[in-house]
Amino acid sequence: MGKTNPGRFFEDYEVGDVIRHAVPRTVAEGERALYHALYPARHALYSSDEFAAACGLEGSPLDDLMAFHVVFGKTVPDISLNAVANLGYAQGRWLKPVYPGDTLRAESQVIGLKQNSNGKSGVVWVQTRGFNQVGEIVLDYVRWVMVRKGDLDAPAPETVIPDLPAVVPASELVIPEGLSFEDYDFELAGAPHRWGDYEIGEKIDHVDGVTIEEAEHMLATRLWQNTAKVHFDATFREDGKRLIYGGHVISMARALSFNGLANAQMIVALNGGAHANPCFAGDTVRAWSEVLDRAETSVPGIGAIRLRLVAVKQGAEPFALKTEAGKYAPEVLLDLDYWALMPI
Amino acid sequence: MGKTNPGRFFEDYEVGDVIRHAVPRTVAEGERALYHALYPARHALYSSDEFAAACGLEGSPLDDLMAFHVVFGKTVPDISLNAVANLGYAQGRWLKPVYPGDTLRAESQVIGLKQNSNGKSGVVWVQTRGFNQVGEIVLDYVRWVMVRKGDLDAPAPETVIPDLPAVVPASELVIPEGLSFEDYDFELAGAPHRWGDYEIGEKIDHVDGVTIEEAEHMLATRLWQNTAKVHFDATFREDGKRLIYGGHVISMARALSFNGLANAQMIVALNGGAHANPCFAGDTVRAWSEVLDRAETSVPGIGAIRLRLVAVKQGAEPFALKTEAGKYAPEVLLDLDYWALMPI
Amino acid sequence: MGKTNPGRFFEDYEVGDVIRHAVPRTVAEGERALYHALYPARHALYSSDEFAAACGLEGSPLDDLMAFHVVFGKTVPDISLNAVANLGYAQGRWLKPVYPGDTLRAESQVIGLKQNSNGKSGVVWVQTRGFNQVGEIVLDYVRWVMVRKGDLDAPAPETVIPDLPAVVPASELVIPEGLSFEDYDFELAGAPHRWGDYEIGEKIDHVDGVTIEEAEHMLATRLWQNTAKVHFDATFREDGKRLIYGGHVISMARALSFNGLANAQMIVALNGGAHANPCFAGDTVRAWSEVLDRAETSVPGIGAIRLRLVAVKQGAEPFALKTEAGKYAPEVLLDLDYWALMPI
Structure with missing residues (x-):
C-alpha cells in the first residue's frame, strides 16, 4: 500500500x-459567488467590476x-x-x-x-x-x-529561528499597478470615512453577528481544497465537534468589518495573527477593529491603514482581547494584524 | 466612533x-449556479442558454x-x-x-x-x-x-400616501426585446400546458415540499448582500431563532411552482405581496397557485398570466389562505401576486 | 387540473x-466551484485549466x-x-x-x-x-x-431483459481527443503512483472521513435539478429523515479516493454499482478502493484501471463489504465499479 x-x-x-x-x-466567478454566499462581504472593489474599473483595475479581483x-x-x-x-x-x-x-x-x-x-x-x-x-x-x-x-x-535538527519583523514596513507594501482612488465613489462604497478620518488607537465595534453552521464552514474549507480531517470528520475528536478552519473566522471577521471600515478596500499585508481559541458550529461571531497605524504609500491618494481585527464569540465583553493574566479571553477567536489600502 | x-x-x-x-x-454564472443549488428552479429559459436563444434572447438570463x-x-x-x-x-x-x-x-x-x-x-x-x-x-x-x-x-411629517394600483395593468407589461415563443419546445420545457390551458380561478397544488436548513437561507441571503442581523444572528431574538428572509420563501415557492406552471417562464410584474407569517429553519415549504387573470400582450404568441402564489408550511390545509376571521392562516407564509409570460 | x-x-x-x-x-464555472465546495475533489485535471491544457485538453473539464x-x-x-x-x-x-x-x-x-x-x-x-x-x-x-x-x-407487458455486460470491455473505452499524459506533472498532481504501480487485488483505504449535513446534500441534489421529494421533504418519510441522493455518496467517495488514487484522473466507464444502504445526514462517509483490473488503451502512455469504489459509514470494519450471508454489511453505502485513466 x-x-x-x-x-x-x-x-x-x-x-x-x-x-x-x-x-x-x-x-473563477463561481468561487467569487460562493465567497459572497459564505461571508457578508460587501467591499465594493470586490463586488463590482464597474467599481473596480473606476479604481483603475481590469475588473473586480x-x-x-x-x-x-x-x-x-x-x-x-x-x-x-x-x-x-x-x-x-x-x-x-x-x-x-x-x-x-x-x-x-x-x-x-x-x-x-x-x-x-x-x-x-x-x-x-x-x-x-x-x-x-x-x-x-x-x-x-x-x-x-x-x-x-x-x-x-x-x-534533533540544528535550531534555526528566522528573524521575522513584527510588522511589514509600510514602505514595502505593494500597490497594485494602475490602482487609483481619484474617482472613488464613497456613496457607492457605502461610507464617507476616509483614511484621514481614522485615528491611531481608535476602536470600532462592527456591530453585527453571524451564527455559523456546520455546512457553511465545511463548504468554505473544501472550496479552498483544505481537507484536514479535523474540519470534516465528526468522529475524529472525542467531543464529536468539528473544528472550524481558522481562515473561515478570518473571512467572517473581515466581512463583518465592512460596517465601520467600508473603505479599507484592499488587504496588502498580513503582519501577524493568532487563532486565539477554537470556533465551533453554533458560535455567533462578532468582530471589532483597532487602528494600529497609518502610513502614506507611494501612490498619491492611497493611504495604508494598519488594523487589528479581533473576532469574538457570544459572551464576549465589549472589545474583549486579553485577561488580566495576559492570555486571550476565552471568547476571543482571532487576533489579526494587517495593512489595508484606503482612499486618503 | x-x-x-x-x-x-x-x-x-x-x-x-x-x-x-x-x-x-x-x-455572473456563479450566482446562477448557486440559485439552482438553493432552489429547485427548473424553468427552461433560466436553465439553458440554448433554450433561451431559441426564444430570441442572447442567452439564459x-x-x-x-x-x-x-x-x-x-x-x-x-x-x-x-x-x-x-x-x-x-x-x-x-x-x-x-x-x-x-x-x-x-x-x-x-x-x-x-x-x-x-x-x-x-x-x-x-x-x-x-x-x-x-x-x-x-x-x-x-x-x-x-x-x-x-x-x-x-x-410628524406631513402625511403623503401614494396612490398605488392594486395590479399592474397588462398593457404596461414590458416584453423583453426579441422574446419569441414561436419555436418554443414544450417537451424540453417540461409540460404541454399553454396560456390558453389555464382558466381564471383555477388552483394548482404544486405537490412538492422542501424542508429548509439554517445554512441554506443564510447562504442565499448573504448572496444578495442582505445583511439584516435578524437573519444571521441566533443571539438577536429572544427565542434564539433566525428569521428567514422573505425573499427566500418567494424563490422557493416560485421554484416549486414549476410543477404545474413549467411554462410560466418570465416574471414581468409584481402586483403585490404579503409575508403572512415568519418562516424558520426546519419548516417544510409547499406552494399552490391560483390563476387570477390572463391577458394578451403586444407580442403575438406571448400571453400574460396573473398568478397568486401562496407558500405554506407543514400542517396547512389544502389551498390554505385565510381564516374565517379574514386573517392569514398561521401556516401561510407568503401571498404573492405577479404576472408571468407564457406561450399562447 | x-x-x-x-x-x-x-x-x-x-x-x-x-x-x-x-x-x-x-x-459553467459556477457549477465547478460548487462541486469543489460540496466534495473534497482534488484531481488536478478537474482543478486547473493549466494542468488540463498540459494534458492536451482545451481547459479543465x-x-x-x-x-x-x-x-x-x-x-x-x-x-x-x-x-x-x-x-x-x-x-x-x-x-x-x-x-x-x-x-x-x-x-x-x-x-x-x-x-x-x-x-x-x-x-x-x-x-x-x-x-x-x-x-x-x-x-x-x-x-x-x-x-x-x-x-x-x-x-403485464412481455418480459424483455436486456443482455448487459458485467464490465465495459477496455477496448471500448473512449479516450478524449487530444488527451496525453506525456508531460504529466506527478508532483503537481499530488502523488507519484502510476498505473504500473497498482496491482490487481490491491486495496486502498482512503483514510479521510466526511460527516454529511442536510444542507449539503440538498444543495448538491438541487444543483443537478433532481427534485425527488424523498431528498428534500422531512415530512415525507415516517421517520422524518431525508434520504441522501445516491449520487452524493458517489461523488463524496470518488473525491475521498484522491488520497491514494490521485492520478486516476478521468472516469471513462461505469461498469456497475449498487447503493447498498441508505445514507442520512449525520453519517460520516469514508471510502476504500480495490484494483479490479488494468488494461492498456489505444493511446500510448494512458492506462486504464478498473476500480471498485466502496463508501462506508461510521462503524464499518476495515474494507467492509459483505457479511458472511453474502449481503452488504449494514455500514456499506455504495459499491461502484468503474474504469479510470491513469498515466502509465
Whole structure:
C-alpha cells in the first residue's frame, strides 16, 4: 500500500527545502459567488467590476483572503497534516490581484526548525509563495506550526529561528499597478470615512453577528481544497465537534468589518495573527477593529491603514482581547494584524 | 466612533429624497449556479442558454427573482435596518433581463410617509429602481415598511400616501426585446400546458415540499448582500431563532411552482405581496397557485398570466389562505401576486 | 387540473419508447466551484485549466460525475418519480468531456421490462444518453429501477431483459481527443503512483472521513435539478429523515479516493454499482478502493484501471463489504465499479 499521504513529520523537514505543493487550482466567478454566499462581504472593489474599473483595475479581483485561503489550502497536505497547532503568521504580502480565470499554485520553503524540549514535536517555519499561471507571485507569507515527530528517535535538527519583523514596513507594501482612488465613489462604497478620518488607537465595534453552521464552514474549507480531517470528520475528536478552519473566522471577521471600515478596500499585508481559541458550529461571531497605524504609500491618494481585527464569540465583553493574566479571553477567536489600502 | 451604519429612522426620511444605495454588484454564472443549488428552479429559459436563444434572447438570463433579491438587498441598509415590518409591495415591473456579467446598483425615492398614531413609528413608501452597468432600469417596484422613530420628539411629517394600483395593468407589461415563443419546445420545457390551458380561478397544488436548513437561507441571503442581523444572528431574538428572509420563501415557492406552471417562464410584474407569517429553519415549504387573470400582450404568441402564489408550511390545509376571521392562516407564509409570460 | 407531473407508472413504459427529458441545462464555472465546495475533489485535471491544457485538453473539464448527475437528474421526473428502488447501472461510458458553458440534455430509451410476480410493480431498464449543445453524446449508461404500477389491473407487458455486460470491455473505452499524459506533472498532481504501480487485488483505504449535513446534500441534489421529494421533504418519510441522493455518496467517495488514487484522473466507464444502504445526514462517509483490473488503451502512455469504489459509514470494519450471508454489511453505502485513466 503506502499510496495515501501520511503527511510529513517534524524530522522530515530540513531548512532550505522547497516543497512544490500539489493540485493547482483555477479560480473563477463561481468561487467569487460562493465567497459572497459564505461571508457578508460587501467591499465594493470586490463586488463590482464597474467599481473596480473606476479604481483603475481590469475588473473586480477575487477577494484577497480567497487568494490566501487557496494558497494556504495547498500547503496543508505537506505542512500541517500532522500539525498540533498553527502558531503564527508573519511577513505576509499580497503582490498581485487574482482575477477570475487565474490558476494558482503554491510553494513553501522551510526557513526555520526548532525541536521542542519534550522531544516529541517541533516548530517548523515555512515561507509560502502563491503563483499565478504566468509565474507571478501573488502572495507571500511566513507561517509556523508545531508538528509531531513520527520517529521519536530521530535526532534533533540544528535550531534555526528566522528573524521575522513584527510588522511589514509600510514602505514595502505593494500597490497594485494602475490602482487609483481619484474617482472613488464613497456613496457607492457605502461610507464617507476616509483614511484621514481614522485615528491611531481608535476602536470600532462592527456591530453585527453571524451564527455559523456546520455546512457553511465545511463548504468554505473544501472550496479552498483544505481537507484536514479535523474540519470534516465528526468522529475524529472525542467531543464529536468539528473544528472550524481558522481562515473561515478570518473571512467572517473581515466581512463583518465592512460596517465601520467600508473603505479599507484592499488587504496588502498580513503582519501577524493568532487563532486565539477554537470556533465551533453554533458560535455567533462578532468582530471589532483597532487602528494600529497609518502610513502614506507611494501612490498619491492611497493611504495604508494598519488594523487589528479581533473576532469574538457570544459572551464576549465589549472589545474583549486579553485577561488580566495576559492570555486571550476565552471568547476571543482571532487576533489579526494587517495593512489595508484606503482612499486618503 | 460613529463609523458604523446606524440605519435611518422614520424622521430621517423626507418625501422626494433619492437614496443612492451602496455597493454595486456584478452577478455572473456563479450566482446562477448557486440559485439552482438553493432552489429547485427548473424553468427552461433560466436553465439553458440554448433554450433561451431559441426564444430570441442572447442567452439564459439570471432568474428574475435574483435581480429582485440583489436590488432589494442593496436597499436594506438604508430602508429597513430599523424597520419593524415589511408591509407590502406594489407596481413592480421587470424592464430588462439581467445577464451574467451585468453589474447592478439601486436607488430609492421616498414617495410616501405616514406617522403612526402611537408616535413611535411610521410608514415609509419608497420606489426602488435597479440599474445595470449601462444605466438601464432593470427593475422598478414600490415597497412600504414600518420604521421606528429614533427621536420620539421629532415632529410628524406631513402625511403623503401614494396612490398605488392594486395590479399592474397588462398593457404596461414590458416584453423583453426579441422574446419569441414561436419555436418554443414544450417537451424540453417540461409540460404541454399553454396560456390558453389555464382558466381564471383555477388552483394548482404544486405537490412538492422542501424542508429548509439554517445554512441554506443564510447562504442565499448573504448572496444578495442582505445583511439584516435578524437573519444571521441566533443571539438577536429572544427565542434564539433566525428569521428567514422573505425573499427566500418567494424563490422557493416560485421554484416549486414549476410543477404545474413549467411554462410560466418570465416574471414581468409584481402586483403585490404579503409575508403572512415568519418562516424558520426546519419548516417544510409547499406552494399552490391560483390563476387570477390572463391577458394578451403586444407580442403575438406571448400571453400574460396573473398568478397568486401562496407558500405554506407543514400542517396547512389544502389551498390554505385565510381564516374565517379574514386573517392569514398561521401556516401561510407568503401571498404573492405577479404576472408571468407564457406561450399562447 | 392535472397540470402537475404524476410521474410514470410501470404500465406506462413500453420497450422501444424514447423519452426526451425536460429542462436542458447550461453548466459553467459556477457549477465547478460548487462541486469543489460540496466534495473534497482534488484531481488536478478537474482543478486547473493549466494542468488540463498540459494534458492536451482545451481547459479543465467539469467533473465526469457532474455530467453524470446532471444527466441523471433530468431523467428523474420521467423514470424514477414512482420508483421503489434504483436497482443497478451498467454499460456506462463517458464519450466527450463537458466544458464550462456546455448545455446538456438527456434522452432515455426503454430497453427492458419485467413485471414482478406480486403484480404491484415491475423493473424498467432504460438506456440514457446525455447530449451537449452540438448534439454529441457526452455520456451513455443503462440503469434499471423498480417502479410501482398505477393501475394494478393493467396487463403485464412481455418480459424483455436486456443482455448487459458485467464490465465495459477496455477496448471500448473512449479516450478524449487530444488527451496525453506525456508531460504529466506527478508532483503537481499530488502523488507519484502510476498505473504500473497498482496491482490487481490491491486495496486502498482512503483514510479521510466526511460527516454529511442536510444542507449539503440538498444543495448538491438541487444543483443537478433532481427534485425527488424523498431528498428534500422531512415530512415525507415516517421517520422524518431525508434520504441522501445516491449520487452524493458517489461523488463524496470518488473525491475521498484522491488520497491514494490521485492520478486516476478521468472516469471513462461505469461498469456497475449498487447503493447498498441508505445514507442520512449525520453519517460520516469514508471510502476504500480495490484494483479490479488494468488494461492498456489505444493511446500510448494512458492506462486504464478498473476500480471498485466502496463508501462506508461510521462503524464499518476495515474494507467492509459483505457479511458472511453474502449481503452488504449494514455500514456499506455504495459499491461502484468503474474504469479510470491513469498515466502509465
